[in-house]
């Protein structure tokens with residue numbers, strides 16, 4: 001296994017949703033293009049060094065990740081896609097956007113969750129951020145068939161990057177407080 005296997009965005013998405021899909025006879029979760037499944041329930045998205053986000057020029061932090069997860073079930077009626085998450089932070093408030101599942105190649109990205117993001121000191125060349133109070137954005141309630149309301153709690157987020165690479169992902173100030 002590559003020594004880089006840990007790097008990226010680690011997110012359990014929402015445990016009750018993963019359990020719900022797992023309970024369906026035809027429930028599936030396909031992880032590809034940079035997304036993998038760790039420990040049975042943690043989605044890991046790899047860092048994306050190519051992404052550019054001009055609108056985030058004034059942000060305190062911009063981190064881009066690559067990967068595509070597609071949940072399906074209920075004989076094709078349930079389709080939930082979470083792809084290429086980008087995180088933009090202003091102050092301590094962060095927002096994760098993903099590709100619009102219905103218009104992935106055009107139009108604005110879809111805000112999925114908003115959360116509090118804090119950096120953690122490390123003694124080596126790693127950079128770590130923890131995202132807590134991860135709440136569903138109003139714009140993404142339709143993604144889950146309006147079952148979850150705006151502000152529904154999602155799982156916490158952990159981000160691990162190498163310090164040497166971290167600056168390449170941000171077009172902004174990457175500070176460790």
Ligand code: HEM
Nearest residue numbers: 014015016017018020074077078079080143144145147148
């Ligand atoms: C044939 C159509 C559907 C049926 C019969 C159905 C049925 C159900 C049932 C029975 C539950 C409660 C599960 C439990 O608590 O154990 C549930 C929850 C849920 N359903 Fe569906 N559903 C359907 C379609 C969909 C679709 C199309 C979506 C999303 C695109 C969806 C998203 C959800 C979500 C997000 C939950 C909440 C899971 C959780 O966090 O506990 N469902 N559904």
